[in-house]
Amino acid sequence: MQLAARIQDLKKEYHLSGEVVRALRGVSLDVPEGDYVAIMGPSGSGKSTLLNLLGCLDRPTGGSYYLGPDDVARMSDDRLSEIRASRIGFVFQSYNLIQQLTVLENIEVPLYYQGRIDSRAQQRCRELAQLVGLGDRLRHRPAQLSGGQQQRAAIARSLVNDPRFILADEPTGNLDSVTTGEILALLDRLNRDFKTIIMVTHEDEVARHARRIVRLRDGLLQSDERMREV
Amino acid sequence: MGSGIVLRTWILGIKSLLLHPLRSLLTVLGIFIGVASVVWLLAIGEGISKKAQEQIEGLGADNIIVRSIKPPNEATVGIRGPVPYGLTRADYDRLVETIPTIERALPVREIRRQFKYGDHLVDGRLVGCTPDYAQVTQLSVYSGHFISEPELKSKAPVCVLSHEVARRLFPYEDPLGRTINVEEQKYLVVGVLEPKNPTAGIGGSLAAQDFADDVYIPITTLWALIGDSVFTRRSGSFEGEIVELSQLTLRVKELDRVLETADLVKATLAAHHRQQDTGVVVPLELLEQARTTRLMFILFMGLIAAISLLVGGIGIMNIMLATVTERTREIGIRRALGAKRSDITRQFLVETIVLSVVGGATGVLGGLICRPAVALLRWTLERTAPGAVENLPEVIRTVEPIIVGWSIPLAFGISVGVGVVFGLYPAMRAAAMDPIEALRHE
Numbered sequence: 290m291q292l293a294a295r296i297q298d299l300k301k302e303y304h305l306s307g308e309v310v311r312a313l314r315g316v317s318l319d320v321p322e323g324d325y326v327a328i329m330g331p332s333g334s335g336k337s338t339l340l341n342l343l344g345c346l347d348r349p350t351g352g353s354y355y356l357g358p359d360d361v362a363r364m365s366d367d368r369l370s371e372i373r374a375s376r377i378g379f380v381f382q383s384y385n386l387i388q389q390l391t392v393l394e395n396i397e398v399p400l401y402y403q404g405r406i407d408s409r410a411q412q413r414c415r416e417l418a419q420l421v422g423l424g425d426r427l428r429h430r431p432a433q434l435s436g437g438q439q440q441r442a443a444i445a446r447s448l449v450n451d452p453r454f455i456l457a458d459e460p461t462g463n464l465d466s467v468t469t470g471e472i473l474a475l476l477d478r479l480n481r482d483f484k485t486i487i488m489v490t491h492e493d494e495v496a497r498h499a500r501r502i503v504r505l506r507d508g509l510l511q512s513d514e515r516m517r518e519v
Numbered sequence: 520m521g522s523g524i525v526l527r528t529w530i531l532g533i534k535s536l537l538l539h540p541l542r543s544l545l546t547v548l549g550i551f552i553g554v555a556s557v558v559w560l561l562a563i564g565e566g567i568s569k570k571a572q573e574q575i576e577g578l579g580a581d582n583i584i585v586r587s588i589k590p591p592n593e594a595t596v597g598i599r600g601p602v603p604y605g606l607t608r609a610d611y612d613r614l615v616e617t618i619p620t621i622e623r624a625l626p627v628r629e630i631r632r633q634f635k636y637g638d639h640l641v642d643g644r645l646v647g648c649t650p651d652y653a654q655v656t657q658l659s660v661y662s663g664h665f666i667s668e669p670e671l672k673s674k675a676p677v678c679v680l681s682h683e684v685a686r687r688l689f690p691y692e693d694p695l696g697r698t699i700n701v702e703e704q705k706y707l708v709v710g711v712l713e714p715k716n717p718t719a720g721i722g723g724s725l726a727a728q729d730f731a732d733d734v735y736i737p738i739t740t741l742w743a744l745i746g747d748s749v750f751t752r753r754s755g756s757f758e759g760e761i762v763e764l765s766q767l768t769l770r771v772k773e774l775d776r777v778l779e780t781a782d783l784v785k786a787t788l789a790a791h792h793r794q795q796d797t798g799v800v801v802p803l804e805l806l807e808q809a810r811t812t813r814l815m816f817i818l819f820m821g822l823i824a825a826i827s828l829l830v831g832g833i834g835i836m837n838i839m840l841a842t843v844t845e846r847t848r849e850i851g852i853r854r855a856l857g858a859k860r861s862d863i864t865r866q867f868l869v870e871t872i873v874l875s876v877v878g879g880a881t882g883v884l885g886g887l888i889c890r891p892a893v894a895l896l897r898w899t900l901e902r903t904a905p906g907a908v909e910n911l912p913e914v915i916r917t918v919e920p921i922i923v924g925w926s927i928p929l930a931f932g933i934s935v936g937v938g939v940v941f942g943l944y945p946a947m948r949a950a951a952m953d954p955i956e957a958l959r960h961e
Contacts, residue, residue: 346855346954367859374857385852385958389538402857404524446856 290519292355293453293485294320294343299362300351301338312338314508315352320454320487323519325480327496328489330505339505340489344377344456345369356453374402378447382459384439386431392418392442393427399450410449417445421475437468444475454485461495473498532869539842543874546838550878550934551885553828557930558886560820562920563893568813569921575809578802579655583769583781585610587762590794601748601759604796608763614787620780625651625768628741630749634734635700636688643684643732645701647741653712655768658730663695663710670709671737676744678706682714683731699734704744706736777803824930831878832937835871839945843867850949851957860950867946868939875938879931886930889920 301313313335320326330336341347342354345361348369354362356376361369378399379385386395396414400406418424421441431439440460447455457476461469477498480486488499496502500517503510536543578584587605608626615624628647633640652658653665661682670677678699685694685708694708715730750759769784771777781801788797843850850863858866897916900908908916 341955344855346958367861370854370857370859370862373855379855381958385848385855387849387852389534398853399856401524401527402853402859402862406523406527450857 291322292319293322293324294318294487295355296343296352297354298352299339299342299349299354301335301342301347302350312508313342313349316505316508316510317352318503318510318513320485321519322453322485323480323483325476325486325498325500326488327499327502328487328505329491329493329496329502330511331491333507334505335508336489336505338508340456340458343487344379345372370402374399375450376453378450378452378455380440380443380447380455380457380460382462384431384436384443384463386439386442386446388431391428391430392423392434395431395442396446396449398446403450414445414449417448418442420448421445435468436464437471440464440468440472441475444472444479448479448484454487455479457486457488459490460488461490461492469495528865528869529873532866532873535842535846536870536873542838546834546874547878547881549831549834550828550875550937551831551882553824553831553937554879554882554930554934555885556827557821557824557933558883558922558926559889559920560824561817561923561926562886562889563918564813564816564820565921565923566918568809568816570918571809572806572813575802575805577657578800578805579768579770580803580806581771581774581777582655582802583771583777583784584800584802585614585767585769585784585788586798586800587765588796588798589760590796601761603747603761603763604794605762606764606767606797610788610791610797611764611767613791614767614769614784617787618780618783620772620776620783622770622772623651624770625649625655626738626764627652627766627768628738628762629765630741630745632701632734634684634688636694636697639688639690641684641687641732643681643734645741646733646735647738648735649738652735652768655770656730658715659713661711661713662693663708665710665712666735666737671739674739674743675737676704676706676740677709677736679710679712679735680708681712681730681733681735684734685711701734706734774803777801825933828930828933828937831934832941835874835938836941836945838874839867839871839942840948842870843945843949846949847952847957847960850952851954851960854952854954855958863950863952864943864946867949868942871938871942871946872935875934875942878938879934882934883927883931886927887922889922893918893920 296316296318298315298317299313300311300315303310303312316335316339328336328339338347342349345356346369348364349362352362353360356372361372364372373379387398390398393411393414396417397406397411400410400414415424415427418427421444423438423441423445426434426438426442431442434442444455444460447457455476460476461472464472473495476486476488480500486499488495490496497516500519501513501515504512504514585606590604611624611626615621626649630645630647631642632645633642634645635641646652648666649671650666650668653660658665660679663679665679666677669675680688680694680699688694688699689697694711697708698705699708712730747763748759748761769780771780778801781799781804785799788799853863853866897908
């Protein structure tokens with residue numbers, strides 16, 4: 290089976306006013322393609338650190354991280370930017386759309402940094418907006434949309450570069466229960482279409498949608514429980 | 520990077536700026552004022568110095584002008600009656616004979632007199648001169664002729680009127696062929712001149728010349744009929760002077776010998792005049808001084824303009840720093856979605872370049888309307904506060920700004936440069952942000 294991501298003995302230490310904080314103390318995880326992983330854990334467990342490392346926003350102090358054949362753990366800042374632009378789709382708790390851009394333009398942003406905006410790409414952005422149910426909101430700005438609609442736009446954006454996996458950070462944290470259901474249904478559908486999803490959440494309810502729940506505690510893997518096969 | 524992406528970068532920059540139209544407008548205004556002031560100040564400076572240069576050139580660059588100066592009163596204390604002073608005919612002969620570089624010398628004697636024709640009276644200057652005088656002082660004849668060589672030789676009692684004197688003495692008649700009275704003498708009018716603008720006074724030794732109330736006669740006639748001792752009635756009392764020559768205009772054969780000739784002239788005069796009763800004016804020297812002054816003027820104006828551009832640049836930096844802080848979250852999002860540091864730098868740099876180019880372009884337009892704007896300003900001032908305008912120095916009242924060609928690319932270039940320089944720091948600060956921190960920013 291192809292792996293979307295593989296981390297081996299990943300470590301991260303911070304130096305805070307002379308003290309060494311060991312946020313991750315050696316975590317290994319294989320994420321096969323088509324998997325849907327929920328990462329859970331109390332605050333301080335290393336959840337956010339792992340998320341930043343998986344998202345290539347930060348570099349580990351030890352271990353390795355393969356996104357495909359390359360170890361991204363030692364890459365330069367610019368290479369990491371390229372990896373983020375081409376292999377990872379981000380979905381954030383607070384949507385993080387750019388306010389002055391329309392829905393369509395927001396969806397295009399990752400392509401922009403790959404230098405790949407042409408009419409075919411724009412057509413794809415429209416199709417993705419359609420897919421998440423925003424086909425009639427293309428020219429709207431984020432402020433004109435509800436929270437659920439903004440998160441749908443963000444999900445469309447995360448798909449535009451055809452990433453190896455979608456990295457979702459508390460994607461329903463700011464939404465009411467009805468909208469939460471809608472967004473989770475959308476993620477479920479994407480996963481059924483063989484999109485790999487890694488989601489950080491602290492809600493059991495939300496985590497139950499995943500195929501597999503990984504729990505962290507004190508920078509170590511506490512449990513890795515598979516509920517459904519890929 | 521494709522051209523589509525480049526275009527998008529610019530469109531995005533403009534869009535971001537339009538999010539805060541007032542803020543962007545004020546920033547542009549700073550650059551606008553800077554650029555327009557560069558063009559304006561240089562244009563006005565050029566206008567003023569050009570005028571000064573023209574006035575000096577009007578004196579003739581290859582001329583040396585020697586004038587009689589009345590010595591200070593204390594030099595003649597205790598002596599009753601007028602004391603002779605100034606240039607003499609002997610000086611004239613000496614200069615012409617001993618200095619070979621002098622091509623020719625024009626003697627001039629001026630006296631204040633009252634001119635009379637019928638009931639019309641005009642106070643003015645009676646100028647005894649030679650035929651060359653018209654050419655050297657750039658007088659042109661309107662009708663008749665200027666004093667001729669035969670008239671000079673024969674000491675003929677003829678005169679040539681300036682345009683203004685002719686207009687006032689002969690409002691309804693052709694003055695040619697008529698005779699005017701100057702005290703007890705009579706002179707036949709043989710010519711009338713075109714109007715001539717006054718020349719400016721230069722230094723202490725050459726007073727401003729207003730040619731409007733002049734009447735010209737052959738200098739030989741003046742010597743024969745009036746002589747050197749001249750008494751003038753002035754407000755009830757008599758004033759006398761004994762002067763042979765008021766002025767000598769020496770023309771030098773070659774332009775590059777002017778300065779050494781002037782030194783010789785000064786030395787020759789100093790040897791024969793114990794008191795300071797002559798003054799030497801060298802237009803070429805003045806011209807060179809004027810050129811230096813012009814350079815200093817440009818430098819000074821440039822400095823002022825540079826300061827205003829600097830202020831504009833600081834305005835840009837200020838706004839961009841605020842913008843960068845405000846858009847920290849956006850920077851974090853863009854970094855997360857794949858923007859490199861250089862992409863972020865470019866994005867913000869594009870915005871400052873848009874601001875400074877718009878400011879620069881409008882500033883150049885604002886600079887180009889300098890002439891009509893100054894004319895309008897003058898017109899308005901004359902309408903609203905005529906008294907204040909009259910009190911202004913003549914140069915300021917009449918200055919015509921001349922737009923200096925190179926000031927336009929210079930001002931524009933500097934404004935764009937200022938945009939880049941002052942935009943670079945905020946843009947690099949934006950790029951240096953840690954994406955994780957930036958994403959957390961509220």
